Amino acid sequence: xxLKEKTIVITGxxxxxxxxxxxxxxxxxxxxxLVDLDKSKLDETVRACSSAGVRxxxxxxxxxxxxxxxxxFASVKSDFRSVDGxxxxxxxxxxxxxxxxxxxxVSKKMALPDFRxxxxxxxxxxxxxxxxxxxxxxxxxxxxxxxxISSISRAGNIGQSNYTAAKAGVAAMTVxxxxxxxxxxxxxxxxxxxFCETRMVSAIPSDIQDRITATIxxxxxxxxxxxxxxHVSFWKTIISMGAFWKLMVAFGSDGHRVFLSFFLxxxxxxxxxxxxxxx
Ligand SMILES: NC(=O)c1ccc[n+]([C@@H]2O[C@H](COP(=O)([O-])OP(=O)(O)OC[C@H]3O[C@@H](n4cnc5c(N)ncnc54)[C@H](O)[C@@H]3O)[C@@H](O)[C@H]2O)c1
Numbered sequence: 001x002x003l004k005e006k007t008i009v010i011t012g013x014x015x016x017x018x019x020x021x022x023x024x025x026x027x028x029x030x031x032x033x034l035v036d037l038d039k040s041k042l043d044e045t046v047r048a049c050s051s052a053g054v055r056x057x058x059x060x061x062x063x064x065x066x067x068x069x070x071x072x073f074a075s076v077k078s079d080f081r082s083v084d085g086x087x088x089x090x091x092x093x094x095x096x097x098x099x100x101x102x103x104x105x106v107s108k109k110m111a112l113p114d115f116r117x118x119x120x121x122x123x124x125x126x127x128x129x130x131x132x133x134x135x136x137x138x139x140x141x142x143x144x145x146x147x148x149i150s151s152i153s154r155a156g157n158i159g160q161s162n163y164t165a166a167k168a169g170v171a172a173m174t175v176x177x178x179x180x181x182x183x184x185x186x187x188x189x190x191x192x193x194x195f196c197e198t199r200m201v202s203a204i205p206s207d208i209q210d211r212i213t214a215t216i217x218x219x220x221x222x223x224x225x226x227x228x229x230x231h232v233s234f235w236k237t238i239i240s241m242g243a244f245w246k247l248m249v250a251f252g253s254d255g256h257r258v259f260l261s262f263f264l265x266x267x268x269x270x271x272x273x274x275x276x277x278x279x
Pocket of ligand 1: 063064091150
């Protein structure tokens, strides 16, 4: 898919991975509908994308709200005339152990609202945005692509019952959509990043961060902000035409029975060799 003049919706675009993807995709010539709760930070991303010469609009929407999401996608369609791609990126964490026990006594349990909130943002919102994007793509008669951001944590991770369940759900939903939506020319794919230096990861206590980096071959998180050049080349590999959208087109064109669904498990060692090391 040539991204020039296409309209891509990115959720969670105010900061972190969403903002970086938006900037990179703007460089590829796509118009951007950028969505987040945080309007003032979102405006910064909108400005950065607009300065690349594309059209970018910000939408302050809570992606867990069904009617707001329905209105959002109808507005994007009317503002840009088509919805060609969606990156389901908005996400949160709210870590805690399922139960915390000592000497046969449980002192703490994960509260149901803490579980549900993460499921709502990280999985239910992906469902809502994916569904509404598919509606616009089918009714527009032009197909499109939906990319869901899962996580390396989808396989299970201590202290993340809520997050891992949501991200595993996203992985399974992506495969389902790849199978269901191929008949409409809509390709679905997922990315499951390893740990990257964003606000979400900086919220992890430093002793736990040390334990995590000890398990990563490069012994550090993926560096988003420290080396823009390295970061851009990373996202180019993942998102830009050469490796990602074109791959989807290639798979998608391979007959009606071929459904593209692949997960890239990206660990920080993928950044190796692109820069100074940054340990
Ligand atoms: N950073 C990592 O190491 C990492 C690793 C694996 C997966 N991920 C996933 O990548 C995605 C982006 O992560 P990040 O690190 O950039 O996070 P981040 O916290 O920096 O940014 C997330 C954005 O989502 C927005 N958001 C949260 N709830 C929302 C809602 N209800 N409606 C609209 N917007 C909402 C936030 O305002 C924020 O701007 C998430 O889905 C995350 O789970 C991140």
